[in-house]
Amino acid sequence: MSTSLDAMPAARRGSMKSLFRLLPYARPFLWNFIGVLVLVAIYNATNVLQPYLVKIAIDRDISGHHPNLHGVYLIAAVYAGIVLVGLAANYAQIQLLQYSGQSIIRAIRLDLFTHIERQSMAFFDRNAIGRLVTNVSNDTETVSQFFTQFFLSMVRDGLAIVMIVVAMFELDGRIASYAMLIIPVIALISLGFRSALRRAYQTTRSRLSNIVAFLAENLAGMRIIQVFHQEPRQNRAFNQLNESHRQANVHEYTVSVMFNRVLELLGNVAVAGVVWVGGGAVLHKVILFGTLYAFISYIQRFFQPINAITQQWNTLQSSMVAAERIGRVLSVVPAIQDAPHPVEVQGAESVQGRVEFNHVTFGYSADAPVLKDISFLVEPGQFIGFVGATGAGKSSVMSLLARFYEPQDGTITLDRINVQDYRQTDLHQLVGLVQQEVNLFTGSVADNIRLFRTDIDDAWVVESAKTVGAHEIIERLPDGYQTRLYAKGTNLSMGERQLISFARIVCLNPRVLILDEATANLDSQTEALVQRGLQAVAENRTTLVIAHRLSTVRHADRIIVLDKGRIVEQGNHAALMETDGLYRKLVEKSGIELEPSVI
Numbered sequence: 001m002s003t004s005l006d007a008m009p010a011a012r013r014g015s016m017k018s019l020f021r022l023l024p025y026a027r028p029f030l031w032n033f034i035g036v037l038v039l040v041a042i043y044n045a046t047n048v049l050q051p052y053l054v055k056i057a058i059d060r061d062i063s064g065h066h067p068n069l070h071g072v073y074l075i076a077a078v079y080a081g082i083v084l085v086g087l088a089a090n091y092a093q094i095q096l097l098q099y100s101g102q103s104i105i106r107a108i109r110l111d112l113f114t115h116i117e118r119q120s121m122a123f124f125d126r127n128a129i130g131r132l133v134t135n136v137s138n139d140t141e142t143v144s145q146f147f148t149q150f151f152l153s154m155v156r157d158g159l160a161i162v163m164i165v166v167a168m169f170e171l172d173g174r175i176a177s178y179a180m181l182i183i184p185v186i187a188l189i190s191l192g193f194r195s196a197l198r199r200a201y202q203t204t205r206s207r208l209s210n211i212v213a214f215l216a217e218n219l220a221g222m223r224i225i226q227v228f229h230q231e232p233r234q235n236r237a238f239n240q241l242n243e244s245h246r247q248a249n250v251h252e253y254t255v256s257v258m259f260n261r262v263l264e265l266l267g268n269v270a271v272a273g274v275v276w277v278g279g280g281a282v283l284h285k286v287i288l289f290g291t292l293y294a295f296i297s298y299i300q301r302f303f304q305p306i307n308a309i310t311q312q313w314n315t316l317q318s319s320m321v322a323a324e325r326i327g328r329v330l331s332v333v334p335a336i337q338d339a340p341h342p343v344e345v346q347g348a349e350s351v352q353g354r355v356e357f358n359h360v361t362f363g364y365s366a367d368a369p370v371l372k373d374i375s376f377l378v379e380p381g382q383f384i385g386f387v388g389a390t391g392a393g394k395s396s397v398m399s400l401l402a403r404f405y406e407p408q409d410g411t412i413t414l415d416r417i418n419v420q421d422y423r424q425t426d427l428h429q430l431v432g433l434v435q436q437e438v439n440l441f442t443g444s445v446a447d448n449i450r451l452f453r454t455d456i457d458d459a460w461v462v463e464s465a466k467t468v469g470a471h472e473i474i475e476r477l478p479d480g481y482q483t484r485l486y487a488k489g490t491n492l493s494m495g496e497r498q499l500i501s502f503a504r505i506v507c508l509n510p511r512v513l514i515l516d517e518a519t520a521n522l523d524s525q526t527e528a529l530v531q532r533g534l535q536a537v538a539e540n541r542t543t544l545v546i547a548h549r550l551s552t553v554r555h556a557d558r559i560i561v562l563d564k565g566r567i568v569e570q571g572n573h574a575a576l577m578e579t580d581g582l583y584r585k586l587v588e589k590s591g592i593e594l595e596p597s598v599i
Helices: 012-021 023-062 069-117 121-126 129-171 173-180 182-220 222-227 231-283 289-311 313-331 394-401 424-430 445-450 458-467 471-475 494-508 524-537 573-577 582-590
Strands: 355-362 371-378 383-387 409-414 431-435 512-516 542-546 558-563 566-571
Touching: 012 023, 012 313, 023 069, 023 129, 023 289, 069 129, 069 313, 129 173, 129 182, 129 289, 129 313, 173 182, 173 231, 173 289, 182 222, 182 231, 182 313, 222 231, 231 289, 355 394, 371 394, 371 409, 371 566, 383 394, 394 409, 394 512, 394 542, 424 431, 431 494, 445 458, 445 494, 458 471, 458 494, 471 494, 558 573, 558 582, 566 573, 566 582, 573 582
Parallel strands: 383 542, 383 558, 431 512, 512 542
Antiparallel strands: 355 371, 355 409, 558 566
């Protein structure tokens, strides 16, 4: 069974491991990164050369006994040239790195989405949709900063520090040695702030994830919130989450600003120290003034990359946390997988549609079975109804047949072949499902009927709609079959959405059709229309119907009555009415004996 992502530990080592796990995505762009390194080296070299050129101009051409204006002009021209070279190298490396980094994130995001799509329904039962949205959108965007910001800073600023240190020792080893005393102090300060920064970044990310999950859940259930006047309570809860996130953000930036200001103070102290030591050396004519100027420039430039690296520390921390969260999702092995040697399906026409449950036991948790030793046989082409009180296990039967879940015990076969031996893609083409809650996607009506499959032509889409009585309704829409639907089809009525879902199932032509209380939300007139369409749809097709309205299965070949996870009765409507059982009681409560036949 899938594990809740929230229950997994968030250890620091796990974060680094998850970050390193994403590095193979960068392998196809190895030469791009090598190109970035070369361009960064050129850019840093031009920066390091600038103070040295000024030093030459001061010591040789300006403060000498014979000032040389021509030499100053020459140095100025060289200075301008290397600045232009540096700008070009900087532009090229940023463009190349951004292209590579965004390509890497595109691949990670696609793999993450594909991996989530492969998970069983148990995975989505245990993990909030809002958190998964955060994983695919926000977390991948955060990881992109590792490749486009942190990597660049480590290479560019790290190489800059090395070049500056070499240049300072080249100028004067004694003053450079004094300047290097500041490095252990920087290391100690960084270590002191490291754990505090990590805790602050983790807390901020976690609380942001809570906000996204809460928002997704509430937007999905907005009708219930408004009907039961829960807006004030939900506002208070959302305000508490936002306040918690605000406090975490303030704390995060407080720690980060303190860290940066301490380093900035340390840099100013270092400059003062160089002026003190170097100024004395100039007065005693040990070094020239140009050399002191170069030292001051280098020590200032020395702290610029250090400060830039420390400012990227939050990027590293956020990337580690985000990579850890992505790694958690990618590490979840799908609970339902194809068999090593699946059955080859030679077209849907080769499948008859014989369904058999053999002593099946199932529960969403192992210690709480929903179905208990269920056995039944459905012959090809039969129309079978499933009835029972809420929680009796009707929907679980259908979920097992579609292999959204695996039974704890027993077998389920389609044409005497275990459903676990079919490829999931083949099984889902053979077993079609229409649920009470219709899922329509942004796009045209025709695209929603064919589910965006390019191999299905418009003529078959129209024929499918006619079969279920949806053609005239669709034709009355503003643009007919090309009418664009909003998310979930909110610009259609409930009945119109349901009819389109029926047209979809006819269009895709499965051998076994599951109707999970599919007519529960239809008015009587629309239901009668759909029932007539279903009569044609069920022709030469195995049809299993979960009935909310018992009139839906009144004329079924057989009705299976479930109670508390067990089959308690079977038979057609007339036979079950002759017994004083649960079905008869359900019928008497529903009053369907007074309703006219619709099929």
